[in-house]
Amino acid sequence: xxxxxxxxxxxxxxxxxxxxxxxxxxxxxxxxxxxxxxxxxxxxxxxxxxxxxxxxxxxxxxxxxxxxxxxxxxxxxxxxxxxxxxxxxxxxxxxxxxxxxxxxxxxxxxxxxxxxxxxxxxxxxxxxxxxxxxxxxxxxxxxxxx
Numbered sequence: 001x002x003x004x005x006x007x008x009x010x011x012x013x014x015x016x017x018x019x020x021x022x023x024x025x026x027x028x029x030x031x032x033x034x035x036x037x038x039x040x041x042x043x044x045x046x047x048x049x050x051x052x053x054x055x056x057x058x059x060x061x062x063x064x065x066x067x068x069x070x071x072x073x074x075x076x077x078x079x080x081x082x083x084x085x086x087x088x089x090x091x092x093x094x095x096x097x098x099x100x101x102x103x104x105x106x107x108x109x110x111x112x113x114x115x116x117x118x119x120x121x122x123x124x125x126x127x128x129x130x131x132x133x134x135x136x137x138x139x140x141x142x143x144x145x146x
Contacts, residue, residue, distance in 0.1 A: 013122060019075040022048065049065070050071050090115065
């Protein structure tokens with residue numbers, strides 16, 4: 001795989017993560033980010049949609065925030081933005097203490113990924129959690145840590 005992660009690493013990420021900030025969330029049902037958000041919520045993840053253009057609206061019952069900072073504390077940042085935006089987002093995610101950065105299918109920035117890894121963050125790139133769940137899952141329902 002492009003990102004060098006093993007199936008065990010992906011499985012570990014998807015079974016230990018609870019909070020996800022989904023950047024590039026869309027209210028349009030046909031958009032991939034909308035379907036992935038629904039899937040993650042159905043699996044029991046705590047998903048905060050991030051999209052400055054939709055701030056204050058709700059998607060799948062969750063209030064949209066304008067920035068990553070408003071979605072903190074960050075555990076995983078799931079990025080549905082063009083690759084050109086990935087670097088700035090990753091810089092913010094590093095500053096805000098994210099543990100995992102997940103770049104969706106087609107979102108590729110090797111330089112930014114290397115910078116995040118150097119900061120101790122796990123990076124998944126050019127993958128979709130729904131596809132990974134179907135491929136090596138299912139991961140079942142995530143239970144909040146008590």
